[in-house]
Amino acid sequence: MTRVLWDVDTQRDFMLPEGKLYVPGAEETAPAMARLVAAAREAGIVHVASADDHELTDPEISDDPDLRNTFPPHCLRGTPGAQKIPETEQSDPLPLSLVPFPPGLVPDLIAGRRELLLLKKNFDVFTNPNTQAVLEALDPDEIVVFGVATDVCDDAAIRGFLRRGRKVRFVEDAARGLDEDRAFTTADEVLSSL
Numbered sequence: 001m002t003r004v005l006w007d008v009d010t011q012r013d014f015m016l017p018e019g020k021l022y023v024p025g026a027e028e029t030a031p032a033m034a035r036l037v038a039a040a041r042e043a044g045i046v047h048v049a050s051a052d053d054h055e056l057t058d059p060e061i062s063d064d065p066d067l068r069n070t071f072p073p074h075c076l077r078g079t080p081g082a083q084k085i086p087e088t089e090q091s092d093p094l095p096l097s098l099v100p101f102p103p104g105l106v107p108d109l110i111a112g113r114r115e116l117l118l119l120k121k122n123f124d125v126f127t128n129p130n131t132q133a134v135l136e137a138l139d140p141d142e143i144v145v146f147g148v149a150t151d152v153c154d155d156a157a158i159r160g161f162l163r164r165g166r167k168v169r170f171v172e173d174a175a176r177g178l179d180e181d182r183a184f185t186t187a188d189e190v191l192s193s194l
Contacts, residue, residue, distance in 0.1 A: 004140040005040040007033075007049040008125070008147025008154050008175075010088040013074040013081030015148065020081050021074035023148040023176045032174040034087035036146055046114055046138060049090060050128075050147075050157070053077050053097070053119035060122055067178065093117035100129035107137040124156040135164065142167045150177030 010033060013019035015026045040047050052075035054061055062070035075082040084090070093115040101109060110116060120128045143161050145168055147154055154175055161168050 001141045002139065003045050003142045003144055004138050005036060005045050005047045006143050006145045006147075006157065007037070007047060007088055008145060008157055009050055009052055009075075009149075010084055010147050011051055011075050011081065012083050012085060013052075013079075015085045019074070021071055021178075023178055026148050026176045029146075029148075029174050029176055030085060030087040032171065033085075033146060036144070036171060036174055037088050041114070044114065046116065046140075047090060048116045048118065048134065048138075049084065049088065049093065050118045050120055050125040050153070051075070051082070051084065052121070053082065054121060058121045090115040090117060095119060096128065096130040096134065098128055101133065103133040103136070106130065106133035110134060110137055123153045124160065125153070126156075126160045131160075132164075135161075135166070140166070142169055144169045144171060146171040146174035148176055150175050151179050152177075 013021050014023050015030065016022065017027065037047060054073070054075050055077055056073060060069070060071055061073050063072070065071045094110060094113050095117045097119045098121065116134060118125055118128045118131055118134065125131050143166055145154060145158060154170070158168050158170065
């Protein structure tokens with residue numbers, strides 16, 4: 001069975017209490033996240049991470065956010081808040097920005113790579129035009145998802161995987177949501193809501 005570890009936005013602005021868009025309790029999940037990343041590294045499993053890469057002009061950024069479609073400034077490019085926490089930091093990631101690669105080039109581009117970093121300006125990782133090609137090239141039997149926020153970016157990623165017919169395993173103790181009343185706790189719950 002081919003597995004991929006999918007790390008959703010484990011960046012300082014989300015994960016730490018002093019972060020610009022702190023997800024309550026996120027720092028409590030860091031030990032579980034560290035164990036997942038270490039196990040994937042030891043087993044040679046590909047670790048794909050998404051990361052917000054915002055600028056103040058991005059449509060998602062607002063001084064008057066609704067916390068559903070717009071959010072306060074966070075994970076601004078080049079700031080400490082945009083960095084991944086030490087527990088999930090990748091040692092040599094291949095960053096894939098919003099510049100689309102021809103899909104036919106992606107398999108050779110990522111061949112042999114164990115760490116991929118998908119940058120995004122929207123909570124949905126599939127807004128990065130390279131995500132679909134990466135997923136097709138990796139062609140995992142199962143995607144192990146963890147990260148933040150359960151009710152926003154995790155939700156969008158899981159829905160995207162399920163729409164594409166992928167099997168998802170969601171690691172609940174390595175995830176937190178902004179609004180736990182809106183948070184999905186398992187892939188089965190997401191699937192039943194589609």
